[in-house]
Amino acid sequence: MPLLLGIDIGTSGSKGVLLRPDGTLVAQAVTEHRTSTPRPGWVEHDAEAVWWRDFRTLVAQLRAQAPPDESIAAVGVSGIGPCLLPTEADGSPLRPAILYGVDTRAGEQIERQRDRFGTAEVLERCGSPLTSQAVGPKLAWLRDAEPEVYARARRWFMASSHLVYRLTGAYVLDHHSASQCVPLYDLRRGRWIEEWCEEVAPGLEWPRLVWPAEVVGEVTREASAATGLPAGTPVVAGTVDAWAEATAVGVAEPGDLMLMYGTTMFLVNVVTAPRPTPDLWCARGVFPDTYCLAGGMATSGAVTGWLRDLTGTDYETLAAEAGTLPPGAEGLLMLPYFAGERTPLFDPDARGLVLGLTLRHGRGHLYRAALEATAFGVRHHLEAMDAAGGQVTRLVAVGGGARELWPRIVSNVTGRPQEMPRHTIGAAYGDAFLAAVGTGRAAPTAIASWNPIEQRVEPDPTTAAGYAQLYGLYRDLYPATREAAHALAARQRADAGPP
Known part of the structure; x- marks a missing residue:
């Protein structure tokens, strides 16, 4: 065969x-x-x-x-x-x-x-x-x-x-x-x-x-x-x-949006026509006559990986500890801009920040704050896409980071359900599908039978008010600290010396 x-x-x-x-x-x-x-x-x-x-x-x-x-x-x-x-x-x-x-x-x-x-x-x-x-x-x-x-x-x-x-x-x-x-x-x-x-x-x-x-x-x-x-x-x-990953999970109709949980968080929203906006990328789709709005955070899984290495533990332990904590990580708020930020800020000199630290906070608190920071970033992107005319109606979660705790936090922060397909292997699955389409072994619409939706993550309405307050603080925090972050970024470049 x-x-x-x-x-x-x-x-x-x-x-x-x-x-x-x-x-x-x-x-x-x-x-x-x-x-x-x-x-x-x-x-x-x-x-x-x-x-x-x-x-x-x-x-x-x-x-x-x-x-x-x-x-x-x-x-x-x-x-x-x-x-x-x-x-x-x-x-x-x-x-x-x-x-x-x-x-x-x-x-x-x-x-x-x-x-x-x-x-x-x-x-x-x-x-x-x-x-x-x-x-x-x-x-x-x-x-x-x-x-x-x-x-x-x-x-x-x-x-x-x-x-x-x-x-x-x-x-x-x-x-x-x-x-x-x-x-x-x-x-x-x-x-x-x-x-x-x-x-x-x-x-x-x-x-x-x-x-x-x-x-x-x-x-x-x-x-x-x-x-x-x-x-x-x-x-x-x-x-x-x-885009190969979006193809792998059937994100192909207007209103569909893929959330890719990886080293960086990436979002692809299918739209009916070009919708240029200064806050996002507007690009061609995978197939002729298709377009999309897209956004990408500079880090997401990269921050959790940094925390894993810094604490000398593993993801399972960190997730277990973070899962026992209430929304808001007992008063911690993180900006996840550890490598600057791409959309919607387009600020390479943005920097990471953790606010609210006390001596009682531990690695589980930091890990939960990192997951919540990514979720706040997703909500920021969804608002930018809606403003640009994306009209997001369906979210599909993919990627190696799409484990139980993280998608649940994202749904709670955004108030939107997420669909989980049978295979969340990632872009490689979409690559093989494109090879099948290109050689006549599958139609572009066949992905629905190849990789059906098997699970939904529903938002918990009891967390909505608390996360709405934290999201407001999150959005305020970047402009409040931008000048200091830029000064530190300049110092980092100077300390690194000439190329």
Whole structure:
């Protein structure tokens, strides 16, 4: 029986699955990796040591679990994005990849491009504002800060497109990923803005635009020898991980919204038409003629991981201790901006804060405050989406962090139920589904039978008033401390010294 391979490259780890053409899970595997932070505001991956190594490792692990009489018939990939990996003409990396909005090094270039192209003009043509999420300022930073690297650069990639290139030799980028390349892609026309591309990054070759489920090539003999995949296996273009994950859980109709519980919290809301807003990202969807509003917190699971490592314990212990505490963690309130904040603040110099600490508070209190801080961030995003015309009507929870306590807190804070599908494996499941669609083994609507909803988390009305008060304090806390946070961020950069 043919098997569908899906592999997703994440911020701190990667996942892979093998599925049958009806969505049955045959095998899954996970591998962790390190994310490099060489300076404050810099977040990088080594494409060879992380992206390609993870892909090969997962393929080997999955093939070892697969029945010997079943072979891989199609490949789908996804990854963190938008990222910037500059390469030579043959695809050889010239430096580590600069990651998505958590990397905030290009602040000067953002301001320069806002002045040059115009804030309103960029929002209208591209659908999103110029922020740390955008690729254009990162390209400009590369020209300014590493001119010797830029002089050798001929192509550039994201995580998914680099894997596709390594597997097939095809230099492509999917429309969704391209729509996050502000200010380089025209959202409504679905094409590169050639005059802005040439001004921002002269001399680069631009990838051909395709759709995520489009077959763009086959596994080459060289890639087959490196990975063990059969030569000639079709490969689809893939996309950014959050959109593959939304696809995996059937977030496809207007009003649907995915909550991705991961290292960062990500939200994708399907809308009927482009709805540019300065508070969120507006982008192309996975399939033609679809659009979405999206938001992303710079941290969520990253903060809980930091607490786990800091306290030398495990998630199960922390969750058990936090679960015995009342809403509000007995008077603690956290701002989760430990790596700045993306939407809706777009403030790379925002910083984390814990208010209300006393000597009686322990690690369980801090853990619960971190979960509640993420929930307050979700509520902030939902309000921004409603204001932009998103009309969120259904929430679907996915990701490794979607465990019992965390989604329950989010539903209590937002007052909205969440649906849990059978499989919350993540983007890798969506990758395999896109491979099935691209090779004619499934229709785009088949995901409802592949991955049905099996559980609902309902909000507890008795917590509504208390959380409403805390949410008001949460919203007040950032503007009240912004000036001090920015001063500390400047000091952190100065203490780090020159690059």
